[in-house]
Amino acid sequence: MNSVFLSPNFPPNFANFAVQLKQAGACVLGLGDDHYDDLSGDVRRSLTDYYRVSSMHNYDELVRAMGYFTHRYGKMDHLDSHNEYWLETEARLRTDFNIEGIDVHQIGKIKRKSEMKEVFIKAGLKPARGRVCNNREELLAFIKEVGCPVVAKPNIGVGAAKTFKICSEAEIDNYLAEKLPEEYIVEEYCEGQIVTYDGLVDGNGDVVFSSSLRYSRGVMEVVNEDSDIYYHTVRQIEPELEAAGIATLKAFDMRKRFFHLEFFMKEDGTITPLEVNIRPPGGLTLNMMNYTFDADCYRTWANLIVNGVSEPLGERSHLVFYVGRKDRIPYQMTHQQVLEKCSAVMMHHERLNDVFSGALGNYGYLLRHEEIEPLLEATELIQRRG
Numbered sequence: 001m002n003s004v005f006l007s008p009n010f011p012p013n014f015a016n017f018a019v020q021l022k023q024a025g026a027c028v029l030g031l032g033d034d035h036y037d038d039l040s041g042d043v044r045r046s047l048t049d050y051y052r053v054s055s056m057h058n059y060d061e062l063v064r065a066m067g068y069f070t071h072r073y074g075k076m077d078h079l080d081s082h083n084e085y086w087l088e089t090e091a092r093l094r095t096d097f098n099i100e101g102i103d104v105h106q107i108g109k110i111k112r113k114s115e116m117k118e119v120f121i122k123a124g125l126k127p128a129r130g131r132v133c134n135n136r137e138e139l140l141a142f143i144k145e146v147g148c149p150v151v152a153k154p155n156i157g158v159g160a161a162k163t164f165k166i167c168s169e170a171e172i173d174n175y176l177a178e179k180l181p182e183e184y185i186v187e188e189y190c191e192g193q194i195v196t197y198d199g200l201v202d203g204n205g206d207v208v209f210s211s212s213l214r215y216s217r218g219v220m221e222v223v224n225e226d227s228d229i230y231y232h233t234v235r236q237i238e239p240e241l242e243a244a245g246i247a248t249l250k251a252f253d254m255r256k257r258f259f260h261l262e263f264f265m266k267e268d269g270t271i272t273p274l275e276v277n278i279r280p281p282g283g284l285t286l287n288m289m290n291y292t293f294d295a296d297c298y299r300t301w302a303n304l305i306v307n308g309v310s311e312p313l314g315e316r317s318h319l320v321f322y323v324g325r326k327d328r329i330p331y332q333m334t335h336q337q338v339l340e341k342c343s344a345v346m347m348h349h350e351r352l353n354d355v356f357s358g359a360l361g362n363y364g365y366l367l368r369h370e371e372i373e374p375l376l377e378a379t380e381l382i383q384r385r386g
Contacts, residue, residue, distance in 0.1 A: 001027065001306050002069070003028050003076075003078040003079070004031055004078070005017065005018055005080065005081070007033075007056060008032055013287060015040050017302070018030070018043050020301070021046065022046040026078075028047050029047065029048060030043065031053070031065050049073070062089065066096075078099065079093055082279050087102075087111060113156075116276050120248070128187045128188050129145075130186060133186045148189075149166060151164070152166060152175055152184050162178070164179065194262060194274065197241055197261040198258075198259065198260050199258070200297065200301055200304070201249055201259060203304070205250060210242070211289050212234050215229065215231040223358045226328070227326075230323040231321070233319055234316075240265075240269045240270075241265060244273065249261075252278070256304060283352070283364065284348070284364055291320045292316050292319070292320050293314060294314070294317055317370070318369065319369060319372055319375060321378075323367060323378075325365075326362055338365065342378040346366075346367060349364065349365045
């Protein structure tokens with residue numbers, strides 16, 4: 001199998017995809033704008049070949065790179081980056097080079113939040129009411145219909161950057177002045193906890209393994225207030241959430257892909273779909289899955305892609321916490337004190353790329369235990385302010 005890995009050097013933990021593809025028997029071909037010498041050692045050792053372009057945004061260069069790979073190695077069988085930013089580029093390349101997977105005819109319902117809502121409804125779910133509002137008059141009309149507060153976010157985009165909670169008509173001017181110069185969708189504000197349904201589906205669209213995250217607070221608030229966050233996996237997923245997740249996967253016809261689905265969940269079990277992402281959850285969450293299952297989800301994915309084999313990961317044996325810290329916040333404990341005080345539950349720690357800092361912090365710690373209390377205690381120590 002010939003597998004093209006777009007932008008293989010980012011984020012650093014995604015090097016595991018290249019490593020496991022090679023071990024599964026694939027010919028792994030890297031395509032990116034990093035200089036070869038700047039690739040991590042794991043990536044370089046895993047690649048059969050690497051084609052550097054001056055810019056990943058220059059589609060003509062990408063086409064030439066794919067033509068080079070095809071001429072030298074034969075037809076390309078697989079292409080991915082696991083990165084939300086490149087989904088449309090991937091779809092174009094798959095279409096132009098006849099590669100299996102999501103193409104330009106399918107990408108709209110996955111990238112545009114307004115089109116996602118239509119698929120949610122077909123799946124029998126009830127998303128929050130929302131509308132693309134192109135000007136003040138349309139926004140006022142929508143607010144009159146659903147009331148305040150509302151949430152405005154880019155119709156195409158990932159993360160919580162430049163997302164606004166509008167609590168009154170007086171805040172409209174600030175939103176219109178600060179928003180990005182692109183299409184926004186405005187949604188009614190939903191009460192409830194944001195939860196996720198994450199995992200991997202096989203070639204039939206059936207779930208290979210699944211996980212779910214719980215957040216200390218909303219990512220939008222963390223970004224807008226420049227605060228810190230922690231989030232964690234659970235050992236048991238609520239039946240209502242699992243049913244909504246599976247219905248969503250079937251409605252979007254996902255196959256051989258990681259998924260990261262977001263929902264609002266009320267205390268009475270009511271589930272409201274929020275967003276679909278056909279990629280792994282961000283940051284260090286894949287590593288969290290590995291610690292949750294005592295397995296290797298990168299290897300499970302690679303064996304599925306190369307050999308069509310879906311390996312069950314077993315039970316969720318542990319709870320895993322991600323705890324983020326920001327450089328600008330004065331914490332009571334130094335990094336070294338954190339490592340000493342929390343050594344019993346500490347599994348991993350690393351400095352994060354600045355692109356993640358707004359939501360996840362500048363430094364992240366992964367903690368693991370069978371019970372939640374020791375993890376909550378360690379989290380409180382790590383984020384306790386001076």
